[in-house]
Structure formats: C-alpha cells, structure tokens
Amino acid sequence: MKYYLMAPGPSTIPERVLLEMAKPIIHHRTQRFEAVLGKVRAQLKQIFQTQSDVLLFSSVGSGAMEASITNFFSPGDQVIAVVSGKFGERWADQAVVFGLDVVRYEIEWGKAVDLNRLRELLEKHPSAKAVLCQACETSTGVSHPIKEMGQLIKSRSNTLFMVDAITAMGIYDIKTDEWGLDVVISGSQKAFMLPPGLSMMSVSQKAWEFNKVSKLPKFYFNAKEEAKAQSKNTTHFTPAISIIQGLSISLDMMLEEGLPRLFKRHARLAKATRESVKEMGLELWAALPSDSITAVKTPSGIDGEKIVSHMAQKYNVTIIGGQDQLKGKIFRLGHMGYTGEFDVLAMIGATEMTLKDLGHNLTLGKGVARALQVLHQELKS
Ligand SMILES: Cc1ncc(COP(=O)(O)O)c(C=O)c1O
Structure with a gap:
C-alpha cells in the first residue's frame, strides 16, 4: 500500500x-x-x-x-x-x-x-x-x-x-x-x-x-x-x-515555484483541509489556524491516539496526535512542503474512513467532496 x-x-x-x-x-x-x-x-x-x-x-x-x-x-x-x-x-x-x-x-x-x-x-x-x-x-x-x-x-x-x-x-x-x-x-x-x-x-x-x-x-x-x-x-x-x-x-x-505561488498553494491546501474537516462535523482546534498544519478536535467518544494508529495501520497514512495536555484530544493533519492537491484528498479520504471505522457518524465522501470543491474553485482563481 x-x-x-x-x-x-x-x-x-x-x-x-x-x-x-x-x-x-x-x-x-x-x-x-x-x-x-x-x-x-x-x-x-x-x-x-x-x-x-x-x-x-x-x-x-x-x-x-x-x-x-x-x-x-x-x-x-x-x-x-x-x-x-x-x-x-x-x-x-x-x-x-x-x-x-x-x-x-x-x-x-x-x-x-x-x-x-x-x-x-x-x-x-x-x-x-x-x-x-x-x-x-x-x-x-x-x-x-x-x-x-x-x-x-x-x-x-x-x-x-x-x-x-x-x-x-x-x-x-x-x-x-x-x-x-x-x-x-x-x-x-x-x-x-x-x-x-x-x-x-x-x-x-x-x-x-x-x-x-x-x-x-x-x-x-x-x-x-x-x-x-x-x-x-x-x-x-x-x-x-x-x-x-x-x-x-x-x-x-x-x-x-516562486514565493507568491508557494504561499498560495499552502493556503489553498490548508483551506481545503479546514473546510472538509468542518464538513465532517468536526471542529478546528486553533483559534487562528496556520496554513502548515490543521489541528482537529477529536470527536467525543473517540480517542485521538486511536485515530492516528488506525490510520497508520489500516491505510498507511501517517498523521500525528496531540502532545502533552492535548494527547488524545486532537489530531493533526500536515499539509506542508512537497504536498499537492491529491495528497490532501488522500489524507481527507483516509480521515473519513478511519473515523467511520471508529464509529463516528458521518457520510463517507462529504469531506472529500468539500475539499474537491474548494481546490477546484481556488485553482480557477
Ligand atoms: C514550531 C516548532 N518549533 C520547534 C520544533 C523543534 O524542532 P526539532 O524537532 O527539529 O528539534 C518544532 C518541531 O516540530 C516545531 O514545530
């Protein structure tokens, strides 16, 4: 895989x-x-x-x-x-x-x-x-x-x-x-x-x-x-x-790539990630989220650490959990460096499948669809 x-x-x-x-x-x-x-x-x-x-x-x-x-x-x-x-x-x-x-x-x-x-x-x-x-x-x-x-x-x-x-x-x-x-x-x-x-x-x-x-x-x-x-x-x-x-x-x-396009790409990937996470019914952790990573509040009843380990073992996608006082409470999705639109889609898809496997009530594909819309729109402008 x-x-x-x-x-x-x-x-x-x-x-x-x-x-x-x-x-x-x-x-x-x-x-x-x-x-x-x-x-x-x-x-x-x-x-x-x-x-x-x-x-x-x-x-x-x-x-x-x-x-x-x-x-x-x-x-x-x-x-x-x-x-x-x-x-x-x-x-x-x-x-x-x-x-x-x-x-x-x-x-x-x-x-x-x-x-x-x-x-x-x-x-x-x-x-x-x-x-x-x-x-x-x-x-x-x-x-x-x-x-x-x-x-x-x-x-x-x-x-x-x-x-x-x-x-x-x-x-x-x-x-x-x-x-x-x-x-x-x-x-x-x-x-x-x-x-x-x-x-x-x-x-x-x-x-x-x-x-x-x-x-x-x-x-x-x-x-x-x-x-x-x-x-x-x-x-x-x-x-x-x-x-x-x-x-x-x-x-x-x-x-x-040039600095303006480099920053724009990261902004686009971050926006798609944030929007799709919200579409899955989840909340962002950061009050002022950065364009490098997206921290997501773990849905109640699910351990954030389990999300990370399940996604790694079942789907071979590495994301990271919370540290210290945030252990189990958040999981963090990275979208920096050598990351493109379709990597983000894979990550969102794996997140959705993992949450579904762990019992979170969501309709598969809603997050991916939202990310697609955002990316498509942003790439046009
Ligand atoms: C904001 C920030 N500062 C410091 C560090 C520490 O860097 P390193 O792990 O390379 O020592 C990190 C690592 O993730 C970081 O994200």
Missing part, C-alpha cells in the same frame, strides 16, 4: 532531492562544496526575505532554538516568552536552563497572542531583552500575529524579536526584514522538504550588537564563528554535507 506522510514534519522528500542526496558524498573543504554553500546562502536570503545572513547549523530545530538563546544574552537577562504550546514551552525552558529571567506569557493551548496583552507585558517589563514566539505553534496549529507583534517590538532598541518559524518559513509570508524580526529560525524537515538534521538562523544587525556583549558560553552553536566561516562559503565544523546538497535542490524547487 502506498505510504503517505502527512505529519506536521518530517514531511515528504521529493525525488529530485532524494536523488541529489543519494550521490556519493563530497568533501566539505573543497571548492565544489563551497559553490553549493554559496548558492544555498543566497537562496536562503530570498526565502527568509532578508538581507542578513542566514546561518546553517547541523542540528535539528531545537539546536537553533538553543543557539538563539546562547548567542545573544548573558545570565540574568530578562526575556518574554510566549508559551502557547509545546514548542513555546521548550523555548522558555531552554532560556531558564541557560540562566535567563523568563517572563512567561502563558496562553491557553489553541489560542493566539493578544496584542494588547503583549503591549502590557512590554510596558511592565521595560528591561526585557527579547520576545520569543513561534510563528506557528505546531502543537496546537495556531499561527501568531508576527507582523503586528513586530510593530510593537521594532522601536524598542533594547529588545529583540525572535521568531521560531520552523513550521512557517517557506509556507506563508514571513517578511524578516520588513517586519523587524531579529532572529528567525527554521529547520530542514518541514517546508524545506529534507530529512531532519539542518537548522537555520537569520541574524539582524541589531541582534549582532547583542551578540557582541553576550556572555553565555557558546562552543558548537557559535553564531559569530559560523558567520565568519560561512561568509567564506565554508562552515566552522563538518556540516551535514548531503542535506546541504539536498537543500540546494529543494531551494531551487521553492524558488522555481
């Missing part, structure tokens, strides 16, 4: 990228690798919509999260961390581990940042050196109002805005420079259509000023050393060579 990976990451890897990564490995201290890194660096700036360098680390996304803490702060520095789900919690916890004074802006899991509340927090904590927030909180499917948050933070010369765009970059519009985003991180296994193992971090001029006075220890994730090396198209340590070669191809694919 054909396998469909429809998780909120890792996501499917295109054949073009797989073939590139299957080539015999080259050495990284060679002109050949430097040419690849030079190309990738220029392309990443286009995707991140920034003039600043986008640094690469050979790590999963959590490594870049850690790098964003250790490279810009000193022990005792205060930061405001938006905690609206699993990944906000992780970032706040990392900041605590490294000795920062963390003001947690706790938000009910499933809700988005309230700009008035953020304004209040910024006024109450004038010495806060940063605001940390996910663009998309993958654990709940919420997208936060990053542009508007940037407007509140931009004018404060002593405050950085750090955005975890791990499930947003390359999916919907994130204008790093225009919106005043100082540090933006992402990871390879989502919209970049690669295996896990490579993370990215853009650093604004303002953030580099913070780096100059930062006293937290740094060794592996040393942004300054990486920037020095990467400006010469090499890396401080041995990089994830094959993934970077794959990235060169996935970036080609993203830029061949």
